[in-house]
Amino acid sequence: MTAPFQTLDAFRSLIAELPGPDADALEAARARNARLVKPVGALGRMEDLAIWYAGWRGSEVPVVDQPQIVIFAATHGVAERGISAHRAAATREMVENFALGGAAINQLAQSVRAMLQMVELELDHPSQDISAGPALSEEDLLAALRRGWDAVNPHADLLVPGDMAVGNTTCAAAMAAALYGGDPARWVGKDGAMDDAALARKVELVETALRQQPDATSADPLKVLQGLGGRDIAAMTGAIVAARAQGTPVILDSYACCAAAAVLAALDPAAIDHVVAGQQGAEPGQGLLLENLGLEPLLSLGLNMGEGCGGALAIGVIRSAVACHAGMIEREEVI
Numbered sequence: 001m002t003a004p005f006q007t008l009d010a011f012r013s014l015i016a017e018l019p020g021p022d023a024d025a026l027e028a029a030r031a032r033n034a035r036l037v038k039p040v041g042a043l044g045r046m047e048d049l050a051i052w053y054a055g056w057r058g059s060e061v062p063v064v065d066q067p068q069i070v071i072f073a074a075t076h077g078v079a080e081r082g083i084s085a086h087r088a089a090a091t092r093e094m095v096e097n098f099a100l101g102g103a104a105i106n107q108l109a110q111s112v113r114a115m116l117q118m119v120e121l122e123l124d125h126p127s128q129d130i131s132a133g134p135a136l137s138e139e140d141l142l143a144a145l146r147r148g149w150d151a152v153n154p155h156a157d158l159l160v161p162g163d164m165a166v167g168n169t170t171c172a173a174a175m176a177a178a179l180y181g182g183d184p185a186r187w188v189g190k191d192g193a194m195d196d197a198a199l200a201r202k203v204e205l206v207e208t209a210l211r212q213q214p215d216a217t218s219a220d221p222l223k224v225l226q227g228l229g230g231r232d233i234a235a236m237t238g239a240i241v242a243a244r245a246q247g248t249p250v251i252l253d254s255y256a257c258c259a260a261a262a263v264l265a266a267l268d269p270a271a272i273d274h275v276v277a278g279q280q281g282a283e284p285g286q287g288l289l290l291e292n293l294g295l296e297p298l299l300s301l302g303l304n305m306g307e308g309c310g311g312a313l314a315i316g317v318i319r320s321a322v323a324c325h326a327g328m329i330e331r332e333e334v335i
């Protein structure tokens, strides 16, 4: 679907007018759930998920048939600043792996029967180091939002926005600090293998970025995205909104993906009503971000990953919830 906005103001207006869930489908799904052969509430959050999914799909008894995972690959200026356990070149290497089918996400996509696409976002043009100035120009932000929107398959009935972009947990931490405040160090994590010196550099870089960019404050969430984010995070933001516009529920995955959702929630809390948190990963800031967004993760498997992996796993949970809702018989059918 081609992005229906040519300016950031048009993108803002679109967010103010997003469609809600189908009230009739929601009501019918709730009623059906109450009739199924089980004690009411016995399937816990699985019941809520099935009803939520039914509302967004506009059907009392929906199916999860064509889930889509999109990996947005981008390069970040901060990746050269010693704030990651990974070399900046790992982004390109992983892009090749995705294409060869050898990465974790390839296996997970296959095992949950999801479409998998990869979108390379100007890998030769890293976003600016956020401690030096805005990550993206307005033009680049708009272009990345549009790329994200265009990546969403019109037939997808569930979307996982994934990311491959060394350095993006630093950007996600800076965005979270700008949106929610508090000591920047609270938002910064070690991404597994980082040593203490790298962690200290990462905290300092986030502090410098927030000082250097007074414009990138929570007063304007799109300025937070432009100043402290990057192409992958902007593309995920566009994809989440595109999914909403076509009635496709979204599963959040990584810290960066949650930061994209946080930008939308700051613009309008209802803008992420079609979203669930697929997982809590190992980055403590991501858990904090989910708490601030009021989202309870479906899974907590200690992933330190990105790529859409946690979201992919959560497809199985939602598909199972929806399958119970559709396949179970109603009490009066019991003989």
Ligand SMILES: O=C(O)c1ccc[n+]([C@@H]2O[C@H](COP(=O)([O-])O)[C@@H](O)[C@H]2O)c1
Binding pocket: 083, 084, 085, 086, 163, 164, 165, 166, 167, 168, 169, 170, 190, 191, 192, 253, 254, 255, 256, 281, 282, 283, 286, 303, 304, 305, 306, 307
């Ligand atoms: O979001 C997370 O929980 C997460 C934790 C560890 C690593 N990642 C992935 O690793 C990359 C970012 O890590 P870093 O340390 O370079 O900021 C990026 O490609 C993410 O998809 C993501």
Ligand SMILES: Cc1cc2nc[nH]c2cc1C
Binding pocket: 086, 087, 090, 094, 163, 164, 165, 305, 306, 307
């Ligand atoms: C270094 C590295 C970083 C990653 N980030 C997400 N997947 C990844 C895979 C590798 C190998």
